[in-house]
Amino acid sequence: MYGIAMAKGLLVTLKNLTKKPFTVQYPEERLKQHPRFRGEEFVWYEERCTGCASCAKYCPLGIIKIVTTPSETAPAQGDKYKLELFDISIERCMFCGLCVEACPYDALFMGSGFEQGQYSRKGMVIDIDQLRNADKRPSAFFRPQLEDAGYDPQGGRPLDWQEVGRESWQWHEREKAGMKIARPVPSDLLADGPRVDSSFVEDSVPEPKATDGPAPAGDAE
Numbered sequence: 001m002y003g004i005a006m007a008k009g010l011l012v013t014l015k016n017l018t019k020k021p022f023t024v025q026y027p028e029e030r031l032k033q034h035p036r037f038r039g040e041e042f043v044w045y046e047e048r049c050t051g052c053a054s055c056a057k058y059c060p061l062g063i064i065k066i067v068t069t070p071s072e073t074a075p076a077q078g079d080k081y082k083l084e085l086f087d088i089s090i091e092r093c094m095f096c097g098l099c100v101e102a103c104p105y106d107a108l109f110m111g112s113g114f115e116q117g118q119y120s121r122k123g124m125v126i127d128i129d130q131l132r133n134a135d136k137r138p139s140a141f142f143r144p145q146l147e148d149a150g151y152d153p154q155g156g157r158p159l160d161w162q163e164v165g166r167e168s169w170q171w172h173e174r175e176k177a178g179m180k181i182a183r184p185v186p187s188d189l190l191a192d193g194p195r196v197d198s199s200f201v202e203d204s205v206p207e208p209k210a211t212d213g214p215a216p217a218g219d220a221e
């Protein structure tokens with residue numbers, strides 16, 4: 001029958017006319033954000049960053065540019081590279097958070113701000129100085145240590161680099177302890193004799209054998 005669908009549509013309109021609107025008058029009014037909200041900014045802790053560039057490698061858009069001081073030798077264990085450049089071009093960022101997930105040292109976090117609009121593309125690059133000076137209120141996205149602590153980036157205080165990592169996690173300690181190899185290597189798997197064959201060492205001088213006699217006269221120079 002004609003007109004039923006139209007009546008149904010009008011009914012929906014009438015129903016919503018009587019409902020209280022749920023829109024807010026931004027920017028005067030603001031909705032409460034979830035602690036895991038991913039904004040268009042990043043929180044970076046230079047103290048925690050080793051310059052490994054895992055974040056840059058994992059970014060599917062290749063918009064993180066990292067330059068570290070060239071080193072002629074490998075840094076000592078526990079050492080880190082000095083960062084010269086750390087640019088994030090947020091005009092192309094899709095805020096997927098993969099860079100944050102890839103950071104093994106809890107140095108990079110999503111931020112909660114979303115008001116970084118600029119009039120030029122150049123202005124949409126977050127450089128290392130901006131990252132250094134940015135407000136340290138990290139989003140709890142992919143950082144359960146912050147979520148478990150009940151941290152709210154909107155209402156909470158800025159966090160120091162010592163407060164944002166997973167070092168204090170008890171399970172982490174247990175995991176680390178579990179990785180220790182407690183079993184000795186069975187003796188039947190150990191090779192007999194010395195582990196290094198000295199004939200492969202270029203500088204090694206073979207020991208003269210006790211049974212060797214004087215060199216033949218034709219060999220003398």
Ligand code: SF4
Nearest residue numbers: 059093095096097099
């Ligand atoms: S959030 Fe995604 S797109 Fe943006 S910089 Fe990180 S990995 Fe790249």
Ligand code: SF4
Nearest residue numbers: 049050052053055103
């Ligand atoms: S932010 Fe994390 S992943 Fe990126 S260079 Fe620093 S330590 Fe490596």
